[in-house]
Each structure stands twice: as structure tokens, then as C-alpha cells.
Amino acid sequence: MNRITALFLEKKTQNLNIYFTAGFPKINDTKLVLKSLQEGGADLVEIGMPYSDPVADGETIQQANQVALDNGMTVKLLFEQLAGIREEGITVPILLMGYVNPVLQFGVEAFCQKCQEVGVDGLILPDMPASVYEEEYKAIFDKYGILNIFLITPQTSESRIRHIDEISHGFIYMVSSASTTGAKSGISDVQEEYFERVNAMNLTNPRLIGFGISDNETFKKASSHSAGAIIGSAFIKMLSTSTDLDGDTKAFVKMVKGQ
Template structure:
């Protein structure tokens, strides 16, 4: 098993993952942030590789992606930086981004490089499931990389079961069909959605993302699922805080304590 699979096999609940964009706020901040997040208590990380047309992302992450691109971040630079990842970080790491840069780089090459630097999983929101299954799953499997697939409130039961069949780690449960950065509205509709997924008794754990910005939304997600992902709130923190490394422990503490 890779690190991610071992983490979920442990049965630990209340997992906290943090998303941030590689190359933001500065080109060379990627590994420093990862190390600080592990020390602060994050259970696993999602490092976004920036793209010029991030259609699922709200203004905060879009802006971070554009800044990262302006800083000079690309997949070649990112993989060079991640060469030092496993000297400083031991928790599971996922790369998250869009299909276009991955395909331009070459999916087989991308998977090999990701495995070489110690990445455990990949999230590509706009990669069609049938394309993954028919064209690319062999590259993921050969390199022991978990492909994490997204589910929305509108995803049919049949498709959810298919995703569960194709998954070997966890399922990324979007709290809504909105873009990133929208606060999770803790209401009866969300509660019913979370319970519907819970009642399906999927073989893979589920982690909630999109809209997790405070302890209330984090605890709401964890009440029905194995944990939650904080993205826009952390990216916003990075952009608004000059000495951002020094405050990461306090940022994590607001969710974990």
C-alpha cells in the first residue's frame, strides 16, 4: 500500500487534509509549507499544480494559480521541487490539478515522476472516468498511485457505485456542486446528502471538500465521513499573512482543537 492507503486502512477518523497551490505565494514555498503543515498536525496534503483555466475553482484559488504561473511554476519545476519532498515530509501527499497540463506533460511520464518523488495519489477533477479507466488506469496502477474521484450531490447512485469500484483509497465528496471557496451551508439539504452517501455503505472512506472553512463545517463533515479538506481558507490565509509559516500551527489548531 502507498502512504495514503495505509492512512485510511488505519481506520482513523477526523482526518484533516490541506490544499494549497504549488508556487504560491512564492515560487519556492512549496516544500516549506508542506513541512510546516505536517508539523502542525495535518494528516495529508493536496498540492495543486496550477493551470490557466481552473474551471472548478473559485476566485481565491484561481488567483493563487495565476500568481504561481506568473512566479514560474510548471510541472517540470514542481517535480524538481518535490525531489526533496520525502527528505522533509512523511505524511501522504496528493497532486491535484487539471487534465490539460497532465496530458500535455504525458500521463505515463507524469505518473512515473509523481511516484519517483513520493506522491501517493492524484486528483484530476475534469478527467472523464471512462478515459481514466480505459486509457490511464494502467499508469496509475503501475506506479502505485491512487486516483481520487469526485462525487457531487447530483451524482447518481449507479455512478457513485462505479466510482467506489474504481477507487482504492478514498472518495472525494464535494459538499456542493459549486466552485471552491463557497462556505459550507450546514442545513437540512446538506445533512440529507451526507446521510444518503453514508447509507450507501461504500467500501471506500469518504472525505468532504469544498466549503470547509471553520470548525463548525469541519465537524459537520466529520460527523458523517472520515474527514475533510480545507482549501480556499488556507490559500486565503497564505495570501494575507506575511509570515505565513509561523502561523500555520494556529491555522490548523482552529480545526483540530
Template sequence: MTRIDAKFAELKAAGKSAFVSYIMAGDPSYDTSLAVMKGLPAAGVDIIELGLPFTDPMADGSTIQLAGQRALETGMTLNKTLAMASEFRKEDNTTPIVLMGYYNPIYSMGVDNFIAAAKDAGIDGLIIVDLPPEEDEELCIPANAAGMNFIRLATPTTDNRRLPKVLENTSGFIYYVAITGITGSGSASTEKVGAEVARIKQSTDLPVCVGFGIKTPSDAEGMAKVADGAVVGSAIVSKLGAGESVEDVLAFVAELAEGAHRA
């Protein structure tokens, strides 16, 4: 059982939905992002998504794109991102960390080297948005064999013909993208998302967490009522981009987490 599996089992026993928060590693600086990361569990975060900066983040809107650019400009790399996870693990050995990003930096490091380094750093799962199920031999299957969850995205366009392929080697949880578009854009209908989550859950026992378009505690509560968890990224990252303090960012995260847990 991975930390992700254990966390969902714990939440289910408590009758709670999960709150998942995303931050970009190295934004606006290594030290600031590490301080935020260390404060997330106390703010109520159940699972941390740690963004890996990349030059061409095709699934991300301007907020996450700019965060990645800021991080890259400070010299953030895949190795430094893993080092950040290692620092976090010195104080917290239970909160799951999911590394979210794109395949190119991993390919450049070499899959075997990356998996070994990620395991050593305490990474529990991967969301690699530009690797479709047809490419599972590249990273998904080796990661699963090493004991890491490989979390797949499902979207409003993932119909019943496509869904079995998406679920095939997925583990940990399903990340349901609530809107058709990029991160930080639009907002989703709870009714429509609830129907889609129910459809997906007919085909899998994995938890389904909903992300994209969740910006407020009320949004988080609404989505957590119809799913196993709510994911917030751009709304948090935008506060860091605006120069808000670590304390203020974590206070906002605590409000979001309270909303999700209230569901």
C-alpha cells in the same frame, strides 16, 4: 498498501477522522509554499493536497484561481511542483501527498513520463477533476497499476445511477463535494452532507472525505463528524494570498486540524 491507505487505517484504529489540507504549489512563491508544506504535518495535517497550477481551473473559485495565477507568474510548472514534493520527501516519508489539478499539463508531459516522475517524487494519489470515469484508460488505470491512488469526486448531483461508474476504479478515498458550485463558495449543511455520505458508503468501503465550503474549525469538526475526513483549501490559500506569514498560516491550519480531530 499506499501511504493513503495506511493513514486511514491508522486514523480508524485511533477513532479519528482525517484532516486534509490543500495548498497551491508555488503560491505565493516556491520557497514559501514549500515552507508551509513542510510545516503541515506538525500542524496536524493527515493528508496534503498539493495543487498543480493551471491556466483554466474550471472547478475553482477566485481564491484558488488567483493562487494558480500567482504561482504561474513565478514560473511554477508541473516539473517544479514534483520537485517541491521531492524536497518535502527528504524530511517526511510518511505523510501522503495527493496531487490535485487538471489533465492538460500531464497530457503535455506524457502519461508514462508523468507517472514515473510522480512516483519518484513521492506522490501517492491523484485528483484530476476534468477526467471523468469514461476516460479512465487515459490516466486512472495506468496510475492505479503503478501503485498510485486515483481519487474521484462525488457531488450532490451524483445520483445512484451515476455513483457506480464514479466508484469503479477509484481508490484511496472518495472526495465528496459538499456544495453544488466552485471551490470557496457557499457553505454546506452538515445534515444534508451526512445523509449523502451515508448513501455513498452503502456502495463502497472507501473512506469519504468532505470538501468545499469548510472555512472554520467548527465547520471542520461538523463535517468530520459525518464523514471520514474534512478537506480545507480556499480558507488556507486566502491567508497566503493576503500575505500572512508561514507561522500564522500554520497556526490557522492547526486550529482546523484540531477541529476535525475533535470530531
């Protein structure tokens, strides 16, 4: 069974997914940050593939992307960095998050095959249209056991949300607001109404809430409406000033979880 699927069967709420950019702050920090997140208690880890023209990411993650690219980070190098991680004791579900163009350049089947080889469980590609995924790529993803995670927003129609639920496995990424990552903090009454509206649809897949989650308060509030939450910008900001990546990463996870 896919590790993401297994996680949500076992743990229904308070799941914490932490995002970080591969090759940031330094090019060889990817594996260190991944291990520290697992040891700190993250339930899932989302590794960003640096890209020069991100469409959903705010200033903090854009800057991390640029630093990683300047460091020399590539998709090929990321797979090299992840090789052997499962044999080294990494058991946490891992997703790669990025944009579809680098995946197309790599070759979709070759990319999915490498994900399977190194132990990546799922992909988040915000600019991959659902129709294109269904018609052209779903069979390839299924062949290699890779889950494709779709995003929904407050503006997504009920019919589209239900369609995404039908073609999804694992979880649905529930974007909390129509903004870029890191642009807002906290959760408003309007956002809570959106969470409850989606909950009332009784979807098959669990949801994780992202955008605007940064601490224990927002994590708990998001988890009260979903299976958990995703934190990216707040963690990247911490990494950018850290002098002890291992210790600070573990402390960050425990802070968010209230441990």
C-alpha cells in the same frame, strides 16, 4: 502500501486534508508550506498544480493559481521542488490536484513515474472522465502505485457513485454542494441529507468532504458524516496575508482541529 491507503486503515475519522497552490505566495514556498502542514498536524496534503482555466475552483484559488503562474510555476518545477522530500522527513500522504491537460502534455506515464520518484501518492483530476481513466490510464496509474481520486456531488447518481467506488482506491472526494470552491461556507441540512444518503450506500472507500469547510465547526460537522474533510480556499486566504508562513500554517491546522 500506498500512504493514503495506510492512513485510512489506521485513522477512520477526523482526517484533515489541506490544499494549497504550488508556488504560492512565492515560487519557492511550496516545500516550506508542505513541511509546516505536516508539523502542524495535517493528515494529508493536497498540492495544487496551477492552471489558467480551472473549472471547479472559485475566485480565491483562481487568484492563487494566477499568482503562481506569474511567479513562473510549472509542473516540471513542482517535481523539482518535491525531489528528496521523503528523504528529508516528509511522511504525510501527498496528492497533486489539477486538470488533465497539463498531465497529458507532460505525458501520463512520465507524470506517474515522476510522482512515484518524488513520493506523491495520488492525483485528483476533476476533469478526467472515469471511462477514460479506466480504458486508457488505470493500468499506468497502477503500475506506479498512484491512486486516482474521483469526485462526487449531490447530483451524482447512485449508480455512478457505486461505479466510482468500484474503481477507486484510497478515498472518494465528496463535494458538498454544486458550486465552486470557496463559494459557500457552512453546512446546511440539505447537505447533511446528502451525506447521510451516501453513507447509507455502505461504500467500500472512505469519503472526505470538501467545499465549504473552513474552521473547526465545519470540520467537526463534516467529519461526523465522513472520514474527514478538505480545506482549500480558507487556507489560501490565510497564506495570501501571512507574514509568517511557518507559524501561521501550523496555527491554522491546530485551529481547524480544535487543538
